[in-house]
Amino acid sequence: MIRGTVTGRLWSSKRIETLPNGALLEVKVGSSTLVAFDPLGCAEGEEVLITQGSVAASYFPEIKAPIDALIIGSVDEN
Amino acid sequence: MIRGTVTGRLWSSKRIETLPNGALLEVKVGSSTLVAFDPLGCAEGEEVLITQGSVAASYFPEIKAPIDALIIGSVDEN
Amino acid sequence: MIRGTVTGRLWSSKRIETLPNGALLEVKVGSSTLVAFDPLGCAEGEEVLITQGSVAASYFPEIKAPIDALIIGSVDEN
Amino acid sequence: MIRGTVTGRLWSSKRIETLPNGALLEVKVGSSTLVAFDPLGCAEGEEVLITQGSVAASYFPEIKAPIDALIIGSVDEN
Amino acid sequence: MIRGTVTGRLWSSKRIETLPNGALLEVKVGSSTLVAFDPLGCAEGEEVLITQGSVAASYFPEIKAPIDALIIGSVDEN
Numbered sequence: 001m002i003r004g005t006v007t008g009r010l011w012s013s014k015r016i017e018t019l020p021n022g023a024l025l026e027v028k029v030g031s032s033t034l035v036a037f038d039p040l041g042c043a044e045g046e047e048v049l050i051t052q053g054s055v056a057a058s059y060f061p062e063i064k065a066p067i068d069a070l071i072i073g074s075v076d077e078n
Numbered sequence: 079m080i081r082g083t084v085t086g087r088l089w090s091s092k093r094i095e096t097l098p099n100g101a102l103l104e105v106k107v108g109s110s111t112l113v114a115f116d117p118l119g120c121a122e123g124e125e126v127l128i129t130q131g132s133v134a135a136s137y138f139p140e141i142k143a144p145i146d147a148l149i150i151g152s153v154d155e156n
Numbered sequence: 157m158i159r160g161t162v163t164g165r166l167w168s169s170k171r172i173e174t175l176p177n178g179a180l181l182e183v184k185v186g187s188s189t190l191v192a193f194d195p196l197g198c199a200e201g202e203e204v205l206i207t208q209g210s211v212a213a214s215y216f217p218e219i220k221a222p223i224d225a226l227i228i229g230s231v232d233e234n
Numbered sequence: 235m236i237r238g239t240v241t242g243r244l245w246s247s248k249r250i251e252t253l254p255n256g257a258l259l260e261v262k263v264g265s266s267t268l269v270a271f272d273p274l275g276c277a278e279g280e281e282v283l284i285t286q287g288s289v290a291a292s293y294f295p296e297i298k299a300p301i302d303a304l305i306i307g308s309v310d311e312n
Numbered sequence: 313m314i315r316g317t318v319t320g321r322l323w324s325s326k327r328i329e330t331l332p333n334g335a336l337l338e339v340k341v342g343s344s345t346l347v348a349f350d351p352l353g354c355a356e357g358e359e360v361l362i363t364q365g366s367v368a369a370s371y372f373p374e375i376k377a378p379i380d381a382l383i384i385g386s387v388d389e390n
Binding site for chain 3: 030061074
């Protein structure tokens, strides 16, 4: 998994039908940015843990979701 | 997922039979370029969201498509 | 697989339900850091071997764990 | 997918049995080089499109081929 | 696939049970090093071809091996 910081949210109205409804968050990881599906309601500035690849899609058991990055947790503050 | 900008289209006449018909777009992501299958009819200059890996191929339910990058949405302008 | 050094542990209370209980360790690999699930009880400073991707999740046979990095061994000292 | 240029061919006599017979081509992609299985008979200097990961192996329906990079098309010249 | 040079062997006594017995070799690929499972008995200095990801694990048909890098061949000398 990788750790990153939520920097914003992205909307996509023109989308394929199998893309699940829910928040798509932009997350800064080191010097690059990726977009992850957020089932937890994370806010801007929150530190999150992201899983990538086909295991991210397995969170959606009944559909074949085209999701390759999923927020699986928010990192506890020390 | 990653966010990029469509920069062109690519044609391939000499191809394997399992490659689905449809647009293959070149997308600039940061300083590199990848080629993604486009089911949405995106245009040059459009900002898109791309999913990668085996989940990209699961968009094609009845064939084993050799697609590892799929445009899943167009990013809404603010 | 990749080889790295455990640098710390991370806690996440706000998490998705399918994330297995167990240690999430931060591991330094070259100049970057990733987070891996640890079934072996590794300590800070220990050198470990990590597998990545969907094979990491297959360690959890009865659930679809959203784990894309797993510590599979501790590297023997010479 | 990624686009690259064929730079040579590689032979391997000492190999695992599940490696399919066929051409293994070296392909330059940006500043790095990878080796891809070629079902199309591509030549040195040809520009090709490569798919990576488990979808590359799905081209071989009856065996579990250890192939993670497959040439799926030759890029048409403009 | 990627091409690299064997630089050493690694032992791990403290390991998960599903890790198959067999050689774990360190292989230099460009400027980085990875660890691959070797079913071929390769020696230090040998040039090898490595496949990565879930297709590496499919070499082990009866177990779910946590292997994401597999040596599939030794590169013939010219």
